[in-house]
Amino acid sequence: MKEPLLWGREDKSWEGLMRMSKNKVEKLKNTVTVRSSRMNLWMIRATTSVILWICIVQLTAFGDMWGPRVLKGWPSCFTQESAIMELPSIPPRILPPKRVYKNNGYLMVSCNGGLNQMRAAICDMVAIARYLNVTLIVPELDKASFWADPSEFQDIFDLDHFITSLRDEVRILKELPTRLKQKVENGFLYTMPPISWSDMSYYKNQILPLIQKYKVVHLNRTDARLANNGQSLEIQKLRCRVNFSALRFTPQIEELGRKVINLLKQNGPFLVLHLRYEMDMLAFSGCTQGCNSDEVEELTRMRYAYPWWKEKIINSDLKRKDGLCPLTPEETALALRAFDIDQNIQIYIAAGEIYGGSRRMASLAKNYPKLVRKETLLEPSELQFFQNHSSQMAALDYLVSLESDIFVPTYDGNMAKVVEGHRRYLGFKKTILLNRKLLVELIDQYNNGAMNWDEFSFAVKQSHADRMGGATKRLVIPDRPKEEDFFYANPEECLEPSEDDDTSRSTV
Numbered sequence: 001m002k003e004p005l006l007w008g009r010e011d012k013s014w015e016g017l018m019r020m021s022k023n024k025v026e027k028l029k030n031t032v033t034v035r036s037s038r039m040n041l042w043m044i045r046a047t048t049s050v051i052l053w054i055c056i057v058q059l060t061a062f063g064d065m066w067g068p069r070v071l072k073g074w075p076s077c078f079t080q081e082s083a084i085m086e087l088p089s090i091p092p093r094i095l096p097p098k099r100v101y102k103n104n105g106y107l108m109v110s111c112n113g114g115l116n117q118m119r120a121a122i123c124d125m126v127a128i129a130r131y132l133n134v135t136l137i138v139p140e141l142d143k144a145s146f147w148a149d150p151s152e153f154q155d156i157f158d159l160d161h162f163i164t165s166l167r168d169e170v171r172i173l174k175e176l177p178t179r180l181k182q183k184v185e186n187g188f189l190y191t192m193p194p195i196s197w198s199d200m201s202y203y204k205n206q207i208l209p210l211i212q213k214y215k216v217v218h219l220n221r222t223d224a225r226l227a228n229n230g231q232s233l234e235i236q237k238l239r240c241r242v243n244f245s246a247l248r249f250t251p252q253i254e255e256l257g258r259k260v261i262n263l264l265k266q267n268g269p270f271l272v273l274h275l276r277y278e279m280d281m282l283a284f285s286g287c288t289q290g291c292n293s294d295e296v297e298e299l300t301r302m303r304y305a306y307p308w309w310k311e312k313i314i315n316s317d318l319k320r321k322d323g324l325c326p327l328t329p330e331e332t333a334l335a336l337r338a339f340d341i342d343q344n345i346q347i348y349i350a351a352g353e354i355y356g357g358s359r360r361m362a363s364l365a366k367n368y369p370k371l372v373r374k375e376t377l378l379e380p381s382e383l384q385f386f387q388n389h390s391s392q393m394a395a396l397d398y399l400v401s402l403e404s405d406i407f408v409p410t411y412d413g414n415m416a417k418v419v420e421g422h423r424r425y426l427g428f429k430k431t432i433l434l435n436r437k438l439l440v441e442l443i444d445q446y447n448n449g450a451m452n453w454d455e456f457s458f459a460v461k462q463s464h465a466d467r468m469g470g471a472t473k474r475l476v477i478p479d480r481p482k483e484e485d486f487f488y489a490n491p492e493e494c495l496e497p498s499e500d501d502d503t504s505r506s507t508v
């Protein structure tokens with residue numbers, strides 16, 4: 001129990017092997033006078049060791065893909081060339097050196113929520129593990145959320161890349177060491193949800209002592225557990241690094257994403273519309289603008305069926321006027337037209353099934369006939385693999401959203417926010433951040449004749465001039481973290497400074 005757990009320890013076998021082979025070479029030099037048969041034996045052993053050693057050194061230099069394979073066994077050594085042929089798109093990279101630190105224990109985490117909420121949480125948990133000097137066990141993904149996706153971490157993210165690319169910051173293991181694993185299997189595991197929006201001092205003062213006491217602590221909620229602001233620059237940069245480079249989708253998802261992007265690019269510019277007009281969203285939010293009475297009833301039934309959706313009695317009109325409803329497809333069509341977005345542009349709908357189907361999509365389709373979705377661009381056989389894995393579908397939409405010429409989310413959920421932030425990171429690519437409260441007010445005025453089209457369009461454009469995903473200061477509201485800008489929507493600390501710094505969103 002008391003042995004110091006030193007991260008970097010498994011390296012010793014490597015170093016040992018290297019030393020051993022050198023010793024053998026030394027011995028070989030000193031044993032020229034021994035019997036020739038024994039000499040041959042030494043020769044064979046020494047040569048084998050040296051060859052193996054060279055092989056390892058070369059393989060480590062090939063990049064992160066290789067590190068874990070080498071650790072698993074020698075055979076990869078001899079299939080090196082063919083394997084490289086299969087993976088032409090991954091540039092060779094030198095592995096960062098491992099960070100050596102005294103391990104304070106193990107952190108297990110179970111993420112909750114949809115893909116993008118979990119993604120942000122994984123970044124936070126890496127940062128927490130790093131600053132507590134603990135070992136992180138690969139996060140468990142939520143399989144019981146509304147989306148009920150059975151995918152494991154490695155079904156969505158490139159697991160080996162995640163582990164090796166962060167090894168200069170924190171040790172990440174696929175599972176607990178055997179002894180601790182057995183203990184956990186026997187039911188001994190300290191589990192708790194950390195307090196939301198905490199800063200690192202909470203983790204240092206409250207969580208670290210628990211980890212030291214119990215050796216393993218399991219955090220069973222991960223959404224918004226780390227404050228947006230007031231963290232050191234190193235922590236913020238690490239959150240970004242996990243997000244933008246350590247978390248890479250599996251090659252299979254990346255490949256399909258590239259395919260969709262290429263199909264779109266062949267036909268010119270494209271806009272990704274994250275049309276969050278899906279049944280779960282409407283039932284949860286109680287937004288029923290434009291729904292018929294059967295639909296209102298169905299959505300209400302669904303809301304009552306989910307006990308953890310706390311809000312049951314909802315006034316849709318008030319909520320919409322407060323800007324808290326996702327735009328309807330009809331409102332979205334008006335907004336896009338008001339922005340003078342070319343009616344010939346391809347619009348990729350990044351969403352699940354649109355509630356109300358083609359009836360609700362009619363006005364959008366009339367204004368923007370080039371509407372596409374992954375289901376229309378790809379063969380069913382190509383998507384079959386992803387079909388029952390909503391997170392993998394979401395990952396595909398995520399990749400396409402990043403590459404689009406314009407990204408328009410109709411609601412600010414987690415996907416909208418993380419894509420917004422990522423696009424800022426990629427050079428402030430255009431993201432139209434709709435001010436829904438103002439927009440629905442303008443739409444109502446236009447629809448009831450109080451404004452003509454030109455007035456409406458002008459008002460929409462003018463009020464959104466500084467909401468195009470450019471450089472802005474992140475809104476900070478001490479003591480009201482829920483109302484602040486989400487760190488991941490504008491990871492300022494990680495962005496290239498730009499000249500026309502716009503601080504308009506930084507005032508309360």
Ligand SMILES: *[C@@H]1O[C@H](CO)[C@@H](O)[C@H](O)[C@H]1NC(C)=O
Pocket residue numbers: 100101102104131132133204
């Ligand atoms: C973590 O390790 C570093 C040295 O690598 C040390 O300076 C720091 O105080 C340690 N922090 C904790 C919380 O153990």
Ligand SMILES: *[C@@H]1O[C@H](CO)[C@@H](O)[C@H](O)[C@H]1NC(C)=O
Pocket residue numbers: 191192193220221
């Ligand atoms: C997390 O763990 C605590 C303490 O064991 C438990 O009360 C709570 O229900 C768990 N929450 C979740 C979301 O599993």
Ligand SMILES: *[C@@H]1O[C@H](CO)[C@@H](O)[C@H](O)[C@H]1NC(C)=O
Pocket residue numbers: 384385387388
């Ligand atoms: C997906 O799930 C549905 C029902 O849950 C099932 O009928 C279908 O065969 C599944 N599809 C695949 C590709 O696994």
Ligand SMILES: *[C@@H]1O[C@H](CO)[C@@H](O)[C@H](O)[C@H]1NC(C)=O
Pocket residue numbers: 119120123239240241243244417418419420421422423487488489490491494
């Ligand atoms: C984290 O993830 C997504 C994309 O990787 C990005 O949009 C978001 O802003 C990122 N957050 C940070 C911390 O950089």
